[in-house]
Amino acid sequence: MSRIPSSIAAVIPSRARALRVIETLAIGSFGGALFLWLSLPGGLITGAMIAVGTAALAGRPLYVPAHVTQAVLVLLGISLGSVVSRQLIQHVSAYPLTIGLLALATFCSTFGSSFYLQRVHGWDRTSAFLAGSPGALSQITILAVERGADLPAIAVVQTVRVIILTAALPMVLALTGVAASSSPALTLGVASPPELAALVLASLALALVLRFTNFPASWMFGAMIASSVLHGAGWVEGGLPSWVRGVALVGVGSLIGARFARMKATVLLGHVNAALGSFAIAILISGIFVALIGLTTQVRVSDVIVAFAPGAMDAMLALALTLHIDPIFVGAHHISRFVFVTIATPGIVHLFGRPQDDVDD
Template sequence: MSQIPPWLADALPTRTKTLQHLETLAIGTIGGLLFLVTGLPGGLITGAMLAVGSAAMLGRSMAVPAHLTQAVLVLLGISLGSLMSRQLLQHVGAYPLTIGLLALATFCTTFGSSYYLQRMHGWDRTSAFLAASPGALSQIALLAIEKGADMPAIAVVQTLRVIILTAALPLILVATGLTSSSAPALTMTVASPLGLVGLIGASVAVSLVLRMMNFPASWLFGAMIGSSVLHGAGLIDGGLPPLVRGIALIGIGTLIGSRFSRMRTSTLLRHLTAGLGSFAIAIVISAAFVTLVAWTTNVRFADVLVAYAPGAMDAMLALALTLHIDPIFVGAHHLSRFIFVTIATPGIVHLFGRPQEDVDD
């Protein structure tokens, strides 16, 4: 029997890693299905996230393989793109105003939360700014390492914000009657087999192009663009089968929940108050801007709430797919904020963070 080439052996996951991945996916699936059958808001994504996050906090090592993560993001993007052509012109006139206010809201929440972390918990300015910046977590992590910031503390604040928003938003929206927890009826049409092949092919192709351009969230937005163009041109009618769409939602929830695996319980407890306090500040400031936009435009309050929520872009878009929220409006705003944070945060840290020489002290 021929031996496996060394390069292939290195690329293949170990037995331990494979079992870890299977356990993570199984826990996420069970959690998502429990939420779905009991009719809890957020269903698959929230159930999977809470189940995997709980297992991680109990000491289980939770992880999702990179290739599966990319596949899940592509499936989510295809599902969102299949909705866009049906809602393409809704609220377009409000975009410049609401995106401008979002930039201001992001600036205010970042400075408000960072000021709280500095004054109430004694954080240094660099760590406080990076922890308070909503979204763009990968860029935040790179900046934290470069500037010698407190990465474990930043991770706690960032992760808590994503987990709380993903779990709480569906409950708030459904409890207040702003939206329904049932799946939107317009997503139930399934494309033909040839159409599905075209959807997947176009979505992956656009994603790869965006990835080569270093476009933010390339797998998600590439698939969304490819899918929306095909639907908008009338070349394809319908989207992914409900089962595949459900797998994507469970995958996103599982991915978010697995973030707790990279966090020690002692670290979480040490920074729990800081995380909750800074989250509260961000929510109060965001709520003021949401109220302003809801009063001054014709955009639905639920759409504004999810678009302005300082949570992870993939999670908020997944919730838009699940809770009758306009995916174009939410996607445009979260992408705008992602770009704003990516561009502005390094300059803010350079101007207001601690001097570079302090890192070596």
């Protein structure tokens, strides 16, 4: 039998990966369009996430590559920055108070969730603390590997928390009347071609600068900051076409749903009760702080709920865009929590987790 030339063999897996990406985005687009047509809360991002997640759990090898993820996050950041100029920095005076309470809420929910996982499900302390830490998944993963923690279990808890929040938060806000059940389309004009070119180039440049400085969520926040400055200074009027914003939201939803493609059903089912229980504890504790802020400040409750939701930054900011919630307020709080978790989690694991000797044995 003749051997397949190496040049052809190299093309085959690339074509297979391309087909997986196309399938992922097609399923996400269908789910997003269906939710949008039904006027369901969350629309494009929630529909895409649920459709892709369901297909992934059914066994489809869905996949979103890094360069597509980066492009989607840049588009999302540009869209968020375009909205910022119209809302500007509301409730700036409340930021120090709410960010301080967010730090306290983060620590309380982490310890509460980890205590639940240890006492009810018998988890070791290190795995429980890492699973209970909201956000900063890449840092959590590195710590889990270094400390010999139960990485699959941690991944289930972290992923289920993001999925539930992204799917349920818009519906909860709609049912409680905090946000509209079907948000109207953004009344944002489309920038001229030269302005669009300047917007994209500036966003990419700042995103790359932040990337080299290891700034968290650099692609999204770099684009968001550049877009905010250009719009706030009046150098750019309007933003991306509405269909491009839709592509960004579908892309984020597909990215979240595709996480289930890397997760075996047996692993998911084995830890789903722990994931749901720890999620309930985290939401209960966060809800107490949200209620406290809602009763003592003039900040909109919907802004506080999304800002304090223990979900991924990209998903929560995408929801802010979809639900017309102040993206500056939400972004400031999620980046602050990322810093809290990144700085504090290694120390917490060192003080309260398993001794390093136990891991090495």
